[in-house]
Amino acid sequence: MSAASDPLLDVRGLSLDFGSPRGRIHALRNVSLEVGAGRVVGIVGESGCGKSTLAYSIIGLLAANAEVVGGEIVFSGRNLIGLPDSEMRALRGREMSMIFQDPMTALNPVQTIGTQMLAIQYRDAVPTREKRKRAVEMLVKVGIPDPESRLKAYPHQFSGGMRQRICIAMALLVNPSLLIADEPTTALDATLEVQIVELLKDLQKDMGCSILFVSHHLGTVAELCDDVVVMYAGEVVERGSVRDIFHTPSHPYTEALLECDPGRIREKTRELPTIPGDVPNLIDVPDGCIFRSRCPKAFDRCVREAPAPRRVSGGHEASCHLLDELAEAAP
Numbered sequence: 001m002s003a004a005s006d007p008l009l010d011v012r013g014l015s016l017d018f019g020s021p022r023g024r025i026h027a028l029r030n031v032s033l034e035v036g037a038g039r040v041v042g043i044v045g046e047s048g049c050g051k052s053t054l055a056y057s058i059i060g061l062l063a064a065n066a067e068v069v070g071g072e073i074v075f076s077g078r079n080l081i082g083l084p085d086s087e088m089r090a091l092r093g094r095e096m097s098m099i100f101q102d103p104m105t106a107l108n109p110v111q112t113i114g115t116q117m118l119a120i121q122y123r124d125a126v127p128t129r130e131k132r133k134r135a136v137e138m139l140v141k142v143g144i145p146d147p148e149s150r151l152k153a154y155p156h157q158f159s160g161g162m163r164q165r166i167c168i169a170m171a172l173l174v175n176p177s178l179l180i181a182d183e184p185t186t187a188l189d190a191t192l193e194v195q196i197v198e199l200l201k202d203l204q205k206d207m208g209c210s211i212l213f214v215s216h217h218l219g220t221v222a223e224l225c226d227d228v229v230v231m232y233a234g235e236v237v238e239r240g241s242v243r244d245i246f247h248t249p250s251h252p253y254t255e256a257l258l259e260c261d262p263g264r265i266r267e268k269t270r271e272l273p274t275i276p277g278d279v280p281n282l283i284d285v286p287d288g289c290i291f292r293s294r295c296p297k298a299f300d301r302c303v304r305e306a307p308a309p310r311r312v313s314g315g316h317e318a319s320c321h322l323l324d325e326l327a328e329a330a331p
């Protein structure tokens with residue numbers, strides 16, 4: 001049993017490799033993060049930094065060539081690493097659910113929405129008419145007009161935005177304590193993105209679940225999240241509250257991401273961050289700081305030694321040697 005103050009989700013030092021013909025890809029290295037009950041936590045970072053891998057490892061939907069090589073994923077006081085498939089499946093049907101970038105990942109194209117929304121409630125020992133009622137109520141909550149008759153429609157009969165709303169409804173029908181969202185708005189245009197984010201915000205308040213929200217869009221994260229985890233090349237380089245990350249970014253990578261996003265906090269931007277240089281090879285991970293080859297502030301120590309997470313303030317921490325230098329330079 002966990003104490004009341006323990007976070008709902010506590011990822012501790014998670015390391016994960018993918019097997020590949022060219023060697024092992026060290027896709028996650030010593031990743032730690034916490035999601036408190038009722039908190040909305042954003043994961044940001046460029047493409048290929050391991051955001052989806054982290055999300056999938058938590059919900060237990062990793063590719064067959066993935067291997068967890070270290071660490072723990074503690075959810076409601078229980079380590080999920082090594083849990084039998086049947087238990088993970090039960091967990092996904094009750095305590096955790098996920099929404100994806102492409103709603104068709106989650107929807108079956110040859111079944112009606114109604115059939116799928118009833119099927120997802122298979123664990124609940126209530127009559128079908130009750131399940132149908134719940135499905136209708138959930139469609140109302142996510143803003144699907146005329147839900148009764150829409151239950152008879154197939155996924156292709158909805159627009160992309162409506163399909164994502166349906167996926168949200170399905171994910172929330174299991175009444176999860178943790179909803180994982182992997183770039184759920186990336187495939188949508190800016191107006192629809194705003195609508196979906198507003199919807200998630202309202203539903204989160206209404207249902208009280210925690211959300212782990214993976215996104216490229218810093219503006220969206222600022223809008224929706226309480227806390228932010230910044231990932232670079234398979235590592236967490238900084239984490240803190242939205243305020244910490246957007247007002248006092250303390251890792252040069254976070255600063256670079258913010259500079260690439262002219263919208264900063266208020267305005268929405270569709271631009272993906274472009275920082276000069278490339279994410280390092282994850283097969284032969286270089287020594288020293290993982291960001292040093294692209295860091296405008298790198299110095300000799302960054303080549304020799306990988307920085308450990310250092311506390312900036314409260315729950316705000318960053319892995320950068322500059323924080324030590326600043327502390328030493330301070331009077």
Ligand SMILES: Nc1ncnc2c1ncn2[C@@H]1O[C@H](COP(=O)(O)OP(=O)(O)OP(=O)(O)O)[C@@H](O)[C@H]1O
Nearest residue numbers: 018025027046047048049050051052053054063065
């Ligand atoms: N099944 C797999 N086999 C081998 N390598 C993989 C596999 N899945 C992901 N990777 C690699 O792991 C790294 C992290 O990928 P991941 O998809 O988690 O990144 P991401 O941050 O979600 O990127 P994006 O923003 O593009 O979705 C990348 O180098 C990717 O190529």
Ligand code: NI
Nearest residue numbers: 051052053182
């Ligand atoms: Ni991804």
